[in-house]
Amino acid sequence: NAGVTQTPKxxxxxxGQSMTLQxxxxxxHEYMSWYRQDPGMGLRLIHYSVxxxxxxxxxxxxxxNVSRSTTEDFPLxxxxxxxxxxxxxxxxxxxxxRYGYTFGSGTRLTVV
Amino acid sequence: xxxxxxxxxxMFVQExxxxxxxxTYDTSDPSYGLFWxxxxxxxxMIFLIYQGSYDQQNATEGRYSLNFQKARKSAxxxxxxxxxxxxxxxxxxxxxxxxxxxxxxxxxxxxxVFP
Numbered sequence: 001n002a003g004v005t006q007t008p009k010x011x012x013x014x015x016g017q018s019m020t021l022q023x024x025x026x027x028x029h030e031y032m033s034w035y036r037q038d039p040g041m042g043l044r045l046i047h048y049s050v051x052x053x054x055x056x057x058x059x060x061x062x063x064x065n066v067s068r069s070t071t072e073d074f075p076l077x078x079x080x081x082x083x084x085x086x087x088x089x090x091x092x093x094x095x096x097x098r099y100g101y102t103f104g105s106g107t108r109l110t111v112v
Numbered sequence: 113x114x115x116x117x118x119x120x121x122x123m124f125v126q127e128x129x130x131x132x133x134x135x136t137y138d139t140s141d142p143s144y145g146l147f148w149x150x151x152x153x154x155x156x157m158i159f160l161i162y163q164g165s166y167d168q169q170n171a172t173e174g175r176y177s178l179n180f181q182k183a184r185k186s187a188x189x190x191x192x193x194x195x196x197x198x199x200x201x202x203x204x205x206x207x208x209x210x211x212x213x214x215x216x217x218x219x220x221x222x223x224x225v226f227p
Contacts, residue, residue, distance in 0.1 A: 031213060042118075042203060042219040043157075050213055058214060090157065092215075098145055100159035101215055 023091030
């Protein structure tokens with residue numbers, strides 16, 4: 001199945017725990033991004049990558065790390081989860097330019 | 113810095129009528145792209161339409177068209193002949209094509225179509 005695959009779909013963490021949200025795409029897209037969606041705030045860019053080995057910060061990078069060792073994978077790491085990181089997380093990928101981003105189905109994360 | 117503004121938190125439209133969803137943007141880059149996405153209640157993000165800053169014509173995709181006014185920095189989405197299935201959140205987004213290629217979103221507009 002072509003597209004962007006995110007795992008897990010749901011996750012509950014305790015404050016201070018760490019975890020990695022997985023994202024994989026099989027469309028050979030160079031560009032990949034992570035967003036968080038909170039009510040009334042739209043989608044905010046956390047980190048993005050323009051190719052393997054290249055990442056940069058978005059609008060709300062604090063508390064999150066990323067790496068891009070392959071074109072296909074772009075994991076998002078929460079080092080020490082906080083309740084403020086309760087959100088829906090979307091991974092997306094694109095060829096770039098005028099091509100739209102293809103989004104994964106999202107991960108609903110709750111930090112208690 | 114890039115910024116996208118959607119000033120309409122919610123809009124109502126009757127079935128079969130047209131509706132315009134507003135989007136204004138701010139950027140200092142001459143080359144950029146504007147996107148609209150639809151998010152139904154199921155949560156997935158669906159790409160609707162794209163307009164490039166150098167495109168001469170306004171973009172159209174079926175019932176969707178983009179009213180692009182470059183001097184006013186606006187990129188409004190027009191949905192013609194609304195259908196009940198158009199009820200969803202709609203997000204405007206902008207991408208800087210020269211430098212970072214980041215895609216930045218507005219806060220969205222919730223559209224409700226009633227019979």
